[in-house]
Amino acid sequence: MNRRTFLRGAGGVMLGLPFLESLRARDAKAGPADAPRRFIAFFMCNGVNMDRFFPATQYGALTDASFAEDRAIAPLAGYKDRLLIPRGIHMVPRGFGWDETAGDDHAKGMGCKLTAQPLVEGSQYPAGISLDQFIASKLNPPGKPALTLMVGAKVPNVRGHISYSGSEQPVTGENNPWRAYRDLVGVTDLDTEALERLTKRRQSVLDLVGPEYELLLAKRLSKADRDKLDMHFQRVRDLEVDMGNAGIVLPAERVAEIEGINPDTVSYDAEFKKIGRMQMDILALAIATGATRAATLQWGSGAFGPIFKWDGMSHLYNHHKLSHGNTEDDDSGSEVAGYEEMLFDIDRWFINEYVYLLDRLASYDEGGSSVLDNSAVVFMNELSHGKWHDFRDLPYVIAGSCGGYLKTGQYIKVTREADTVNDKDAPHNKLLTTLANAVGCTADDGGPVTNFGSFGQPGEFDDLKA
Template sequence: MNRRTFLRGACGVMLGLPFLESLRPRDAKADPATTPRRFIAFFMCNGVNMDRFFPSTRYGALTAASFGADRAIAPLAAYRDRLLIPRGIHMAPRGFGWDPSAGDDHAKGMGCKLTAQPLVQGSQYAAGISLDQFIANRINPPGTPALTLMVGAKTPNVRGHISYSGSEQPVSGENNPWLAYKDLIGVTDLDEEALVRLARRRESVLDLVGAEYEGLLKKKLSKADREKLEMHFQTVRDLEVDMGNAGVIPRELPPERTAEMEAIDPATVSFDAEFKKIGRMQMDVLALAIATGATRSATLQWGSGAHGPIFKWDGMSHEYNHHKLSHGNTKDDDSGSAVDGYEEMIHDIDRWYIGEYVYLLDRLAGYDEGGATVLDNSAVVFMNEVSNGKVHDFRDLPYLIAGSCGGYFKMGQYIKVTREPDTLQDEDAPHNQLLTTLANAVGCTEEGGGPITNFGSFGKPGELDDLKA
């Protein structure tokens, strides 16, 4: 049985399973070289509070002190041995109009971040494929694109897109977790019976694969594999319950439209009040997709550039949206008045996002793959549109890499990758080199064979060798 194993059930439902050691042929040995490696981008907008984001400790091994209570990364303390923090990376093409590209710095921060390509005059969309889709083309099953998810409101232009299938071909992130989930379980085109059973009767997809599930449990599974299956199915149950409680799965379907299940009004799913709830569902869907081999490349985009929610949860009670706070102003165009204490508010937002990043890492770390976890075999990259949002700075970008991607990356390190004395620089360490490194980490190769030498049309060839194990 291969790693992309399904339970196939009624109405065409297919549910992917995690890797089960017990089903490996007896004479097959665990081979780290053939273990699937994955890339996940965890993308947020509008910059961070740079004074309190990175460790305050020296470069080198991460310690408990690196995650001090005043640091945005404090919630990551438990992952310090599975974390790599590079410092001094700048975006290519550069912002501030220093490199030829259409669009303002917000547009470039969104469209160039995963492409390392300029924006095209006119459309202002990126002139090339993004890393996530490039990886999917190289290592996913044929015809399987990267999973592209979003939380919050979609801006219908370059500021609402980070993923590209090609030049001026943005991929719109799915912000409805029920639609993403239907696609994951293989029932995008549900027939009437499946819709009735899943929605009106409130059955679970687990009910539809029940016979095969019972057959699986009769096999000689190890205690660890049985626990893994239970965790996997509990995740599915919890995800369905959460989506149902959120109104994402309708309790009743109009009889005349049962074949077209609309999960939720886009105007509702993108409301600020749904931001955290939908985000958690999306991360559950993403973890399931990665763990079951549905894809080996995914992006999760939180909000749109020059936008973002008004944070009114988890102890925050802000009056202005994320973009306004990033400028410390009551107006998006800086024509308003100053917002007192905005730096602390930005720090609270940064710390909240790090907490959600930890939630995703916890999900991925819960799946064992024969001596390592899905997280260990992945590179989960926290990234932002810009660094200092107040000035739209493209230098000293905030990156975090969780997971060694099968041993490709160093772990437990805080590394200055630029040779310049100041990390706020644009002389070396362009971000396209990080994209190149990530492409090679998951096992991509050039068309004629050999490692990827240069991803994107801006920056410099080669990898960020200081990050490699």
């Protein structure tokens, strides 16, 4: 059995396995650096409270003081040694109409973020592939795209998409955890008998791969690997329970509830957090089991977003309105008193969800390192200062060193300008290029990627490399 494989069960069900050190030890070709490297985008819309987002300390090593309680990133303190926080990056094509391209600042903030390509007149979709799909085309099995997940409404235009398989080819994020999970375990190809076992008998996918699991346990596995398998299978079971308390099959009313999300009322969706955590569990399983080397998780749509009414928040206006501090999306209303504090609470909430994903990835061991250590999990945002639609000084947080390619435990100013709010020398396509090389992509000539996208500058951010 290959060290990174699938258990195959009745009717075509497949369940990926995490890295198993005992199986690698028998493979003479496998070495300590053999673990695959991955890219994950954790994408949030509408900008942040810039006054309280970045570390409270000077550039250099991250310390506990960097994550003071008045910082949105405070919940990340436990990961300080595994974080890289770059500062001074601006998006290309630039906003404010400074670069000739279709689309307004929101459209550019969504469509250009993972492509560094201009938006095309008419469709307003970017003229090139996004980083996640580029990585998948290079590193996934042939024909296997990046995993594209979403929380919230599917807006049918550039503001609802961050992933692209090519020029003007948006990849719509799956916002139904049930369908995403079905795709992950191969349930979509089940034969009639297996489907009956899952639906009428309420069996789990674990039941369907039971015989192969028993064969795996019969092998000479270490205690650590057996514990890892126990944890992995428990995660699958927990996810199934969360998705309906009935195996992997959701009750009809639950399916209807999730599938029936109305884009016009998604701001009021009380399931926003619950669906988000299901999606993160699915994402972590997919990455840990080798189902994909690249994934995106998009929370909401540009110039939109939910009304936050949970975890201590009781807002009256949606995320976009608060990002402008106005009661109307077009700024024609009145100022929302205390909106800066509300934005801070939203930023802190998203950081807590980011930590949830990091916890999941860090729990998978890969022989001395974790799935998180072998990944670059990038917290990124549509804009920096949402009120001004600013594309400069973008908020980025990178967790994981991607197998040692990136520096960690550092807060690094990558622009040479004194003011980080500039558009001079740190275009974000250089970050995309750095990440493409970090995961092991190569250019068509077999060498490193030298310039991702068609805007910006060639080369990597060398200051971010280990």
